[in-house]
Amino acid sequence: MKAKSGGGKASAVAAANIAFIKYWGIRDERLVLPVNPSISMTLRSCLSRCTAELLDDGAETQVFLRTESGELAPAPDGFANGVREQVERLCEWAGESRSMRIAAHNNFPTGAGLASSASGFTALTVAVLGALGREVDPTEMSVLARRSGSGSAARSVFGGYVEWPAGESEDAGHGVQLAPPEYWDLCNVVAIVDPRPKSVSSREGHRLAPSSPYYQRRQEELPGRLEIVRRAIAARDLELLGPVIEKDAVELHLVAMSSRRPIFYWQAGTLAVLEAARQLRSQGVQVYCTIDAGPNVHLICRPEDEEAVAETVERLAQVEFVIRDRVGGPPTLDDRHLF
Ligand code: DP6
Numbered sequence: 007m008k009a010k011s012g013g014g015k016a017s018a019v020a021a022a023n024i025a026f027i028k029y030w031g032i033r034d035e036r037l038v039l040p041v042n043p044s045i046s047m048t049l050r051s052c053l054s055r056c057t058a059e060l061l062d063d064g065a066e067t068q069v070f071l072r073t074e075s076g077e078l079a080p081a082p083d084g085f086a087n088g089v090r091e092q093v094e095r096l097c098e099w100a101g102e103s104r105s106m107r108i109a110a111h112n113n114f115p116t117g118a119g120l121a122s123s124a125s126g127f128t129a130l131t132v133a134v135l136g137a138l139g140r141e142v143d144p145t146e147m148s149v150l151a152r153r154s155g156s157g158s159a160a161r162s163v164f165g166g167y168v169e170w171p172a173g174e175s176e177d178a179g180h181g182v183q184l185a186p187p188e189y190w191d192l193c194n195v196v197a198i199v200d201p202r203p204k205s206v207s208s209r210e211g212h213r214l215a216p217s218s219p220y221y222q223r224r225q226e227e228l229p230g231r232l233e234i235v236r237r238a239i240a241a242r243d244l245e246l247l248g249p250v251i252e253k254d255a256v257e258l259h260l261v262a263m264s265s266r267r268p269i270f271y272w273q274a275g276t277l278a279v280l281e282a283a284r285q286l287r288s289q290g291v292q293v294y295c296t297i298d299a300g301p302n303v304h305l306i307c308r309p310e311d312e313e314a315v316a317e318t319v320e321r322l323a324q325v326e327f328v329i330r331d332r333v334g335g336p337p338t339l340d341d342r343h344l345f
Contacts, residue, residue, distance in 0.1 A: 013137075013139070014059060014060040014137055015057070015058070015059040015060070015137055015343065016057070016058055016132075016133050016134075016135075016136025016137040016339055017055065017056065017057040017058075017133055017136075017339065017340055017341065017342055017343045017344065018055070018056055018128075018129045018130075018132035018133040018136060018337055018338065018339050018340075019053050019054070019055045019056075019129060019337060019338055019340065020053070020054055020056075020125045020126075020128035020129040020132060020162050020163075020336075020337035021048050021049045021050060021051075021052060021053055021054075021125055021162060021165075021334045021335070021337070022048075022049050022052040022053075022054070022114070022120055022121035022122060022124055022125040022162065023046040023047060023048045023049060023121055023124055023125075023158060023161045023162050023168065024046055024047055024049065024121065024194055024296060024298070024304045024306075025044050025045070025046040025121075025158065025161075025296070025298065026045045026046060026047065026235050026247065026250075026251040026254070026296065026306075027042075027043070027044050027045045027228065027231055027232055027235055027250075027251070027254050028044055028254055028255065028258045028298070029042065029044040029157055029158060029170065029212075030042075030211065030212060030215050030224075030258050030261060030262075031212055031215040031216060031221065031225075032157070032209075032212035032213065033172075035213075037153070037176045037179070038152050038153055038154075038155055038156075038157045038179070039157075039172070039173055039176070039179050040157055040170065040172055040173075040179075040212075041172065041215075041225065042172055042225060042228050043169060043170060043171045043172050043228070043232055044158070044161070044169070044170050045167070045168065045169045045170075045184070045232060045235050045236070045239075046158070046161045046167075046168050046170075047166070047167055047168075047192060047194065047306075047333050048161065048162060048164065048165050048166060048167075048168060048187070048333065048334050048335070048336070049194060049331045049332070049333070049334050050187075050331055050332045050333065050334025050335070051113075051114075051329065051330070051331045051332070051334070052112075052113070052114040052120060052121075052122075052125065052196075052329065052331055053112070053113050053114070053125060054110065054111070054112045054113075054122065054125035054126040054128070054129040055072075055110070055111045055112075055113075055129060055342070055344060056108065056109070056110045056111075056126070056129035056130045056132075056133040056344075057108070057109045057133060057343045057344040057345060058093075058106050058107070058108050058130070058133040058134045058136070058137040059106060059107045059108075059137060059345075060104050060105075060106055060137055060138075061104070061105045061106055061107055063103070063104070063105075064105075065105050066105055067089070067090045067093050067094075067105040067106050067107075067108065068080075068106075068107045068108065069081040069085070069086035069089045069090065069108045069109075069110075070107075070108065070109040070110070070344075070345075071085075071109070071110055071111065072109055072110070072111035072344050078109055078344070078345060081110070088127075088154065088155060089108055089110070089130060091154075091155075092127065092130055092131065092134070092153070092154040092155075093105070093106050093108065093130075093134055095150075095153055095154075096131065096134045096135060096138070096150060097134075097138070099150065100135070100138045100140050102138060104138070106134065106137065107345070108130065108133075108134075109344035109345050110126055110129070110130065110344075111344060112125070112126060114329060115198065115201035115202075115203075115302075116203060117203030117204055117300075118198070118200065118201050118202060118203060118204060118300045118301075118302055119204060119271065119297065119298040119299050119300015119301065119302050120196065120298065120300065120302060121158055121162070121298060123154075123155075123156035123158070123159065123208075124156050124158040124159045124161065124162040125159075125162055126156075127151055127154035127155070127156040127159040128151045128159045128162040128163055128337055129337060130154070131147060131150050131151040131154065131159070131163075132147065132151075132163075132337045132339060133339075135147070135150070136339050144163050144164060144181075144336065145180045146180075147163045148160045148161075148163040148164070148170075148180035148181045149176070149177060149179060149180045151163050152170075152179055152180070155209065157170070158170075160179065160180055160181045161181045162337070163180075163181055163336065163337065164181050164182075164183040164336055165183070165186060165187045165333075165334060165335035165336040166183055166184070166185050166186040166187040166188075166189060166333060166335070167183070167184040167185040167189070167190070167239045167333070168181045168182065168183055168184060169181065169182050169184050169232075169236070170182075184236060184239050184240075185239055185240070187333045187334055187335055189239075189242070190239065190242045190333065191308075191309055191332065191333060192244070192306060192307070192308070192332065192333050193306070193307050193308065193309055193311075193312040193315075193330065193331070193332050194304050194305070194306055194331045194332065194333075195304075195305040195307065195312060195315045195316045195319065195328060195329075195330055195331075196302060196303070196304050196305075196328065196329040196330075196331060197275075197279045197302060197303045197304075197305060197319040197322070197325045197328055198302050198325065198326050198327050198328065198329065199273055199275025199276055199278075199279065199301050199302055199303070199324050199325055199326065200273055200275065200300075200301045200302065200326070201302075201326060201327075204271060204299060204300045204301075206269045206271075206299075207299075208299045210269070211262055211265070211269055211299055214262075214265035214266070214267065214269065215261055215262070215265060217265050217266040218260075218261040218262075218264040218265045218266075219264060220257065220260050220261050220264055221261050221265075224254075224257050224258075224260075224261055227257075228254075231250050231253075231254055234246060234247075234250045235247060235250060235251065238250070244292050244294070244306070244307075244308060245292060247294070247306075248292065248293075248294030248306065249294065251294055251296050251306065252294045252295050252296065254296075255295065255296040255297045256297075258297075259271060259272060259297060262299070271297070271299055271300050271301055272297070272301055273301040273324075274324055275301065275322070275324030275325060276297065276301045276302075276303055278322050278323075278324045278325075279295065279303040279305070279319055279322065279324075279325065280295055280303065282318050282319055282322060283295045283303075283305055283315075285318075286314070286315060286318055291307070291311050291314055291315065292307060292308060292311060293305050293306065293307040293311060293315050294306050294307075303319075305319065309332075312330060316328050316330055
């Protein structure tokens with residue numbers, strides 16, 4: 007991916023990613039550097055679109071969300087401030103003092119544990135640099151996307167299977183592609199038990215994580231888990247991958263639930279989906295669950311099992327709807343502007 011568009015206006019689309027080994031614990035909040043490495047799969051259908059246009063000097067950066075009816079509405083303060091800070095950061099990096107009009111849209115639930123900030127801030131970063139006419143390679147783009155505050159954005163800059171190492175220095179804190187999307191066609195059936203935004207941010211979760219008595223234990227186990235996940239991706243071995251990603255997801259939530267103060271992302275529906283996955287496994291279906299910072303469950307399976315998995319969880323009373331997603335590619339620039 008080359009972010010180069012120029013002409014003062016650019017639109018980018020970027021996908022969310024689902025972490026197999028989770029980032030949970032931050033070691034440098036300003037630089038957005040994690041305590042532990044993480045590995046994820048970039049998705050294909052859960053997408054964020056962003057349009058960025060340069061404004062005349064002196065104006066303030068304006069931030070809008072595209073509503074379902076196609077209109078632009080001013081973005082809520084918290085999101086707008088995060089966007090403005092990232093626009094400033096990117097302009098400063100580019101050596102320009104500019105402001106912008108920004109519009110953003112997600113085609114999937116926002117802030118509900120589906121990595122909408124990873125896709126949103128990646129799309130923003132690619133669009134802003136495109137509007138500035140700057141050519142940036144994916145490694146540098148990953149560092150710049152991460153600095154938005156959404157660390158997992160460092161991974162959405164790449165397609166396929168991606169590792170974000172803990173990064174000894176600020177510039178080393180970028181994602182690395184482990185395998186391209188076509189290497190292994192995996193599905194992610196997302197069971198939405200609650201599409202509403204979560205009440206405790208991941209940022210708060212990262213801060214509180216070390217206060218859990220289980221935090222250090224998970225950290226000690228992570229090198230072994232990361233190695234298994236790297237091996238499983240290289241060998242396209244779902245039976246090797248599945249149990250370790252399910253375990254890591256459950257333990258992230260164990261850490262969250264036992265932080266001082268505790269954070270409960272799970273709901274009754276979360277447990278119902280986990281139970282349905284266990285039932286499917288007992289019938290021979292290879293399906294494994296992972297859960298980000300929210301109540302919704304991502305069921306990882308092979309394409310030939312996607313239908314059975316989706317139908318099973320769709321039938322559960324606590325599941326509002328299901329998103330059928332797969333491994334996908336890197337962000338792209340195009341001319342489908344939001345304004
Ligand atoms: C549980 O700080 O990247 O999804 O700002 O919400 O994007 P957002 O979150 P971020 O933390 C991600 C936490 C996680 C695990 C992961 O994606 O690695």
